[in-house]
Amino acid sequence: MIRKLNGSDRRVLTFPVVYPGEDIAISTLLTSLISLSNSISTFQHTFFTGNKRNARNAIRLTQLLQPFLYEIRNHNPDLPDPVALCLSELHVTFQKLLFLLEDLTREGARLRMLMESERVAAEFRVVSRAVATALDIFPFGAVEVSEEAEEQVLLLMKQAREARFEVELDDERAVMGVMSILNQFENRVAPDEGELKRVIEYIGVCRWSECNREVKFLEGEIGFEGLNEEKKRKVSFLSSLMGFMSYCRCVVMEVVDGEEGNNKKSDASNESEMILSCVSSDDFLCPISLELMRDPVTIETGHTYDRSSILKWLKSGNATCPKTGKRLSSTELVPNLVLRRLVQQYCSVNGIPFADSGRRNRDITRTVQPGSVAAEEAMKMVSGFLCGRIENGRGEEKNRAAFEMRLLSKTSIFCRSCLVEAGSVPLLLILLSSSDSSAQENAIAALLNLSKYSKSRAQMVENWGLEFIVGVLNKGEKMEARQHAAAVLFYLASSNAEHGNKIGEEPEAIPSLIRLIEDGADRSQKNGLVAMFGLLKHPENVKRVITAGAVPLLVNILKTCEKDDIITDSLAILATIAERSDGTAAILKIGALDVAVEILSSSSASRMGMEHCVSLLLCLSLNGGGDVVAHLVKKASLMGPLYSQLSEGTSRGSKKASALIRVLHDFYERRSFGFKAPVIPREQFIHVW
Structure with missing residues (x-):
């Protein structure tokens, strides 16, 4: 009626309620209100992370109102106007309650919601009082309502006002348990595994995949926060929680379950790649600077620009839309989060660094800062634990450790620095020679993520890593491993011309890249081409690329390929040659x-x-x-x-x-x-x- 309520595209503990319009029919409003109450009732038997009793009481409050709402609708075809005000206030309150219940049951947000127990309890109190206030103005004398229904509503109003909605004792104990563990991390004390299990089992996190969702959710929350003075404490706390869950995922969880554990792409990942395949890379360019948008924002006319570019335009005295020339009545810039995610995914898929210039000092995932002391020490402990597993563990333990390194190294620059300092690079390089295809792929994928951190690249070259990496590129057990190996060579070559020369001196390096490009798969071609382009920064490699027969292959791609990015990369290499x-x-x-x-x-x-x-x-x-x-x-x-x-x-x-x-x-x-x-x-x- 008013809008489709869906909490999946908003942040937790935000309540973007919509007020019904003044001209809305009361019958329509009633129907929507009943629909909302039915949606709230569906949470009756759902597991809640915390505030279990408060959630049940709020749901019961809504259910007790349902007979009253049905009676009004069924027995009063013509309702007086004062009823609309009461129903509108109830509609807004029910929307907020539905959002609150969605947050308490949201996958991945369980630890976060536990730690917000006090705030959540307060929100339940607000909702309860709002229901009572809305019913206060209902004109019982002007509406046909049974005596029983009226008494029920009056009793409900009294209960709503007197309900305490306090933080529950079990929630308090669990929160204290988390704080105790975070304190242990800060003091460089490894927490007892039993304590960790008690906390995560309380919030219903019993499997690796559930723990992983918690980590990803917290990572996303941190990405949306800034690092200005007002939000530093919040970012610090979220970072600590993320360190807590990362530690649990690596140390406590014994078995990796779920699609990601099997190295399969999630539905969301597949959907993202499908979306990207339908979008031109030109759509990601700012119309003003013609550069990739790092922080896309939308202005009044509906057109999107990079924040830094449109701000320069406006500060120069221009009060119009650059594309349409229409005069702007408002200079408000609305972040285009959907486009920003697509740009990030595009950069990730195509190996393009995504350094957000507009938020470089505010995005914790792009800095070497840990976010908090607890997060720092937890990650150091995890890094040491995983290195020990690769060095001393059995076959499957080595594979699992490499897999966890693969995930952690994607999270932030700080995680990469911890893994490198713990000595992961030489251990991962040795694992590349494993006959276990899964272990080999996880190891090369982890090295790819680590290669984006400057200190790791020198270690790879100094520890005879080029021979191992080229070996995977040439005869990797899986095609995915060969693709990752090519991407590692790109980062090594593009960061240092001498590294590029050493790669070119490896007899199988350039011929293996050519074979990878000839494979025909989009990812194989893309990674092979960007790696070859990186090698051309060293003059000696130009002759090697020509001798290896790259030119006919590149020209054939121009003749037969229909992918814009593949054609662009091929032209870039030919132009350099x-x-x-x-x-x-x-x-x-x-x-x-x-x-x-x-x-x-x-x-x-x-x-x-x-x-x-x-x-x-x-x-x-x-x-x-x-x-x-x-x-x-x-x-x-x-x-x-x-x-x-x-x-x-x-x-x-x-x-x-x-x-x-x-x-x-x-x-x-x-x-x-x-x-x-x-x-x-x-x-x-x-x-x-």
Whole structure:
């Protein structure tokens, strides 16, 4: 009637209630109110993390009102207007109660709701008093209601006012147990396993998958909080709880259950990838800066921009929407959380670092800070425990430890630092030679996450890690392991040119990347291409890539592939190879010139793909001699897209397009007027790269 109530897309203990409109029919309002009460009744036999008695009493209060509501609807076709005020207040109160019950039963939020027991009890008191206040204004004299129903409502009002809704004793004990364990963490004392079990069993967390949901939920809560002065304490407390549950997941839970434990993608993950496959990467670019949006916000007109870009626009005195030109009556910026999550998922899938410049100092998952002392010490204990398992455990114990490292290393930079300091890198590298395909995959996936932390990369190279990683890339037990290995090489090569050279010196490194790209799977191609691009930062690797036969493979991808990101990566590699004369010769030999012209002329590639395509043609023109330029001059379809790049491309793309246009014009003028020397010296174009 008013809206679909669904708590899955909101944060806990927030109550976005909607007030019924003034023109709503009382009959409609009554029907919606009864529907709400029925929804609340469905929680009657549900397990509650805490406030069990308070929740049952609130549900009973609602159920006692149902006969009264049915009687009003069935026996009073024409209700007086004063009834609407009472029913509207009840409707708002029932919405809030439903939200509260959803939070108390939400999967993953059990520990958080236990620790909020006092606040939750207070919310139940507010709801109870609100019900009594709403019924106070009901005009019994003007509405046909049975004497029994009226007496029942008056009794209910009295009970609602007098109900205490206090924190329950068992909840208090459980909260004290959690605080005691957090205090032990702070004092670097490993808590008793029995104490941990008592707490998590009290909140109904008995399996690994349930514990994992708690960790993920708390991680999400921390991600939404800021680190300003007002919220530092809250972030610290949430971090402590997350440390508590992470410790329980790794140390207390004996068996990994659920889909994630079997290394399968969850439904949510599959759905995310399906969504991403239907979205163009250009949709994630800010219309102002043409860069990937880190903090997308929506303005009054419904258009979305990156927060930093639109703020600069507004601060410059512009009071209009940049896309529509419409004057803004409000400069309120509404965070586009759905788009932000999609951008994060896109970056994760494509191996793009997601450094949120607008919130860099506020997002605890992006810093080396632990969030709290308890979280810090808990994570150090967990890291040491897992390293011991890999070093001294049996086969399955090693695999389980590598799996937990894989999960923890995704959580935050701080977790990565703890694992690295505990000595995980050499142990994981040794595990890569395991014949257990699951252990090998978990180990290389953990190393991939750790490779995003600068200190781990040197350790990988110093501990003969390149040989192990290339070994997995070449003959990994699973294709997923080979894909992860390629991604590790990308981070190693892109962070340090010397690391890239050492990778290139491994005989099987580049040939294995080529075989991975030839596999044809999207993830294989993507990881193989970005790893190869990272290697090209070292000049020696360009010749190695050419010798290994990468050029024909890349050109074939341009001819046959329909994936924008794969085409873009292939063009980026070819453009880099073309910067060398031998690279240009290899590309021209395979007949790639016309392929590049066709891509640019069709405008089918992404914005970045077009930029790389222009860069490729510019390099081929400068290094390929007059025959190449003469060939391009004959292509009438080329100039339109090049001029479009001047206005629609990125700043770098615009400069490259301008340089190529001048090269073509220069050649045309020299040919027309018989000049032997170029009008514009070649050196003038080099600096625009």
